[in-house]
Amino acid sequence: MLASRAAARSCCRPARALTTPTVLTAPRRYHGLAQSRLFRVSDEVRDAVATGKPVVALESTIYTHGFPYPESVALASLLESVVRSNGGVPATVGILGGEARVGLSAAELVELASTAEKKNALKVSRRDLGYICGLGLTGKRLHGGTTVSGTMVLAHLAGIKVFGTGGLGGVHRGGENSMDISADLTELGRTPVAVISSGCKSFLDIPRTLEYLETEGVCTGTFADGRQGSVDFPAFYTRDSGLKSPKVIQDEAEAAAIIYAQSQIPVSSGILLANPVPLEHSIPQNEMDAIIDEAIRLAAVGGHQGSDNTPFVLSRIKELSGGKSVVANRALVEANVKRATKVAVELSKLERSGGSRSERHMPAISGTSRADQATSETELELESMSEDPVEPIAKADVLVAGSLAIDLACDFAPAEAHGTTPVLQTSNRAVIGQSLGGVGHNVAIAAKYLDSSVLFCSVVGDDLSGQTALSSLRQEKLSTAGIKVLPASSGARTAQYVAINDVRKDLVVAMADMAIMEQPLQALDFDGFWEPMVGQAQPQWVVVDANWDPEVLAKWVALAKQHKARVAFEPVSTAKSRRLFGSAIGPSDFVPKHTVSVAAPNQLELAAMYTAAREGGLFDSEGWWRIIDSMGMSSSGSRDRLVAMTSGSLVDQGIPQQSIQLLPFLPCVVTKLGSEGVLLAQLLQPGDARLTSPESAPYILSRAARDDGVVGGVYLRLFPPAAVLSEAEIVSVNGAGDTLLGVVVTGLARGRAIEEVIPTAQEASLLTLQHAGGVSREIGRLAL
Secondary structure, X not given: OOEOOOOOOOOOOOOOEOOXXXXXXXXXXXXXXXXXXXXXXXXXXXXXXXXXXXXXXXXXXXXXXXXXXXXXXXXXXXXXXXXXXXXXXXXXEEEEOOEEEEOOOHHHHHHHHOHHHHOOOEEEOHHHHHHHHHHHHOOOOOOEEEOHHHHHHHHHHOOXXXXXXXXXXXXXXXXXXXXXXXXXXXXXXXXXXXXXXXXXXXXXXXXXXXXXXXXXXXXXXXXXXXXXOOOEOOEOOEOOOOOEXXXXXXXXXXXXXXXXXXXXXXXXXXXXXXXXXXXXXXXXXXXXXXXXXXXXXXXXXXXXXXXXXXXXXXXXXXXXXXXXHHHHHHHHHHHHHHHHHHHHHHXXXXXXXHOOOOOOOOOOOOOOOHHHHHHOOOOOOEOOHHHOOOOOOOOOOEEEEOOOEEEEEXXXXXXXXXXXXXXXXXXXXXXXXXXXXXXXXXXXXXXXXXXXXXXXXXXEEOOHXXXXXXXXXXXXXXXXXXXXXXOHHHOOOOEEEEEEEOOXXXXXXXXXXXXXXXXXXXXXXXXXXXXXXXXXHOOOEEEEEOOOOHHHHHHHHHHHHHOOOEEEEEOOOHHHHHHHEOOOEOOOOOOOOOOOOEEOOEHHHHHHHHHHHHHOOHHXXXXXXXXXXXXXXXXXOHHHHHXXXXXXXXXXXXXXXXXXHHOOOOXXXXXXXXXXXXEEEEEEOOOXXXXXXXXXXXXXXXXXXXXXXXXXXXXXXXXXXXXXXXXXXXXXXXXXXXXXXXXXXXXXXXXXXXXXXXXXXXXXXXXXXXXXXXXXXXXXXXXX
């Protein structure tokens, strides 16, 4: 190996610098709309959707056209507070200045709700979205309150599944002749958002509304509220309508289960969950029927039709009821929003525990800045990470299964010479660089630079870092077919690593979030996602790094063996290196039944692996003793022999001894020793040409005393460093070890002997040490 500054080894290290992510173009479908001047999702809502928190959409026509100012402002504040106090994130939907918004700030809520006083806001349904936003592009920046229909469209685009509101539109009385049917009903038939309301407005034709919902394929149910048996579909101001509800929903958990199941099938229509007005605010049905009949008669006399009909009828109902309708309206809206939040909370729990796929998607960010978005041709393209076109799986010589991470390197850069190390507990001036890293990624890209056919398998979250990682892999010409995207609802975050360096770029402290690699086997759909890929790729070698959960690590090793591929193990760190034993390697996994062919630890990882094997009882097994006896090593003068072949320092540390004792389970151990080079310990089979080759004679530690068909001898060789670099020549110490393994495995896949490949691998590591940002492209000029 190469001489370098001492540096802490981490589970994932900075690598290639990232270029600006390209904009991913996807089919025009829902689940993620690029932020643009026409559509904006607040940071809070984006984060909540991305991390699987319960989010509740709220409409805005109730503020712009339902309640007078300033009551509208008070109600807006109240409903958002109801969501937050019950564990959710509110996402009020509206149109501000010709821009569709999901998630409004307090000031924006006041601005929108205050339009009720001036009556200058438009009522915005699905049909009106293009109109009002289009006018905004021409300079006519209008405000608008979104109806149930308009809110559903925008909420779904933002990845929100639950929407709490007051009442639903429906089929108007006489609708069989006038065809006056609310767009809310058709929206429920085509947009998968669950709407919690107190049924439809009671002055509508409720029987025909229910029939229409059935025709549209909308699952419609009513919360039982403790009642037994069948229950009535509510009539807004009144708990009972005289019409039985199509379905009965017992509680919020049951409602969440229905929403979850429908998303998994998937069925692309909405769900109507009717929540009766609170009992204490319910107006008697006969009293309300009389009020409604009179209000409808007055509307007919006055010629109020179409979109003007509902506001007129509501105002007459308010007058005729002596204001009781307003009190009931406020109470039922608050109750519906509270129930919607509880449903969203239960849905979030269910999604996390159920391991569902791609049910939530954070709105994608395009590659343009906000200032450039007005002219971006792709600003209305829809994007979902899990809807990327499926890449075909080609045959691969090398499959790498390991970590992929976004790395941040923070290099201390004081304005004046006041020390070389960052000052704790305060802000420090620094140069911060972002790069694509991860041990698995580094090994894969090193093999790729040598024109090896590589399939890289890893896992990312459905978040901004995951999008960046996938985009950067494509720029590196590494296939993303093997990258599994875990849904935001799983809580998984794309791996990140932050290194804080001093002025010499030596590591001071690092923070790693690799929790996504610790996902349990059952959360990864291993058999459904990766196993078919291995069968199609048919790799010669599979490189596995130790970042995986032990059970997943063992699964990778077993899968490689099943497909007759040999396994190389990258230990990653001293703690994680121990995972190999007890999971992938047990007491019976000795040659020729070994599961791992090559391991590439540094000296600290070697010691940790040796300790783990010893503590696991592997050195007490009969198979281990049989292999050790077959090696034919003499106990007399053994130390002198090891010193002559390596060095006194290495022998005093026990490094060659530990390597040799691991050979029955790991028949080839490549130990990276920094300034002392690389130590190769290999168990040779009977008949291996090196056992009789004059060139190899200096490196044959022992020859088997008898031919047992398994052991021919032991090859031990210390490779000196390719060069000794000065501190000024070293640009980055990260990725050098990963580069070495990537080159070694590439050479092995091409049929080269490992002792022939190691010198080239050391040269490649030298290039990486002199390269900013990880694995150097220059290794591609090396001959293998």
